[in-house]
Amino acid sequence: MIQIRNVTKKYGTIIAVDNISLEIPGGEICCLIGPSGCGKSTVVKLINRMLEPANGSIFIDGKDTRDFKPELLRRHIGYVIQNIGLFPHMTVAENIAVVPQLLSWNQEKIEERTEELFRMMRMESDHYRDKYPRELSGGEAQRIGVARALASDPEILLMDEPFGAVDPLNREGLQAEFMKIQSDLKKTVVFVTHDLDEAIRLGDRIALMREGKIVQYDTPEEILAHPQNRFVSDFVGADRALKRLSRFPVSEFMKKPVVVKVTDDVDAFISQIRKKGRPRFFWLLDEDERLIGPVDSRHVHTPFSREEDVMEANCTAITVRDSATLRDVLSRMLGQGVKTIPVTDDNSRLVGEISILEIEKVTEEAALEC
Ligand SMILES: Nc1ncnc2c1ncn2[C@@H]1O[C@H](COP(=O)(O)OP(=O)(O)OP(=O)(O)O)[C@@H](O)[C@H]1O
Ligand SMILES: [Mg+2]
Structure with a gap:
């Protein structure tokens, strides 16, 4: 658990963080969000004592961070820096191992951990380990940044716009991977973002900041359903009912599909479901059980023709992943x-x-709650 109590930070006459208090329960993700310059990065740097507050205290698991040496504290808190911050002169594997090296782990343990992290990030170790950061794409570099922060298995992760430099599609992938990792590791995470959808998707709680203060600190559901004031409702926008949908994983709402394999007797299958009158649609699978496409049982040729009767031959555009x-x-x-x-x-x-019916049910329930 992280407790921030009445903390203020000034740069000369600028008050970057203005008497904030915030409690982040262990194992949760707290997203810090707000306009540029509102103090998000400053809060993060105060937690690991890269900066010292003018007033107030910060406690980690009940212990005042001032009782730790700053460099020791930082070794036990993972930090993903805004704009990646990989060391350019070190290889990818060396970057991942920075903190374990500082903690003087033996080489074997470092090697094992590095390999484990490559697996966790779904990156081929042999392909990446000896590359330099300049040889990586933005998304790959971000993954290595996260791997480096996780290397010593710290309880706390500070992530300052970790996916900020990645295009939206890759960002969704990184978010989904991060959520999978987090569901196993249950770190206490402070996650800074500019992107409200990201905060809604990832955050157990969201702290919305403005000019050094916290305007509202609540679960995403609460922030969207009950914005505390005009600033919050403007920030979350008119489409907040739609934004709430990001809190619902498709895996909890999907239904069992009716399927038939292309190697099975498709005609017999069709005449059978025609007799029953339903379902209208089924999905055709190839011999490896991969999706070929949807079929409308009312409008098919006899005998069935894979070429003519599959409604959407290229399914990639309409498919979503279970994450x-x-x-x-x-x-x-x-x-x-x-x-x-x-x-x-x-x-x-x-x-x-x-189907869209499931979505309608959720939005209707959400509208009733608002
Ligand atoms: N080293 C510094 N010296 C002087 N002022 C600073 C310094 N670092 C930050 N500030 C000021 O403190 C305020 C908060 O900065 P901070 O970096 O925490 O904002 P932020 O919310 O992270 O912004 P962004 O979303 O752009 O990253 C800003 O007004 C910024 O200009
Ligand atoms: Mg910042």
């Missing part, structure tokens, strides 16, 4: 003009389907 949220689902539906879309796992296997 997506209902908001991703809705934007996919609106973008592609389809009411039911398939959900696939890491290996492109069909694991469910989700």
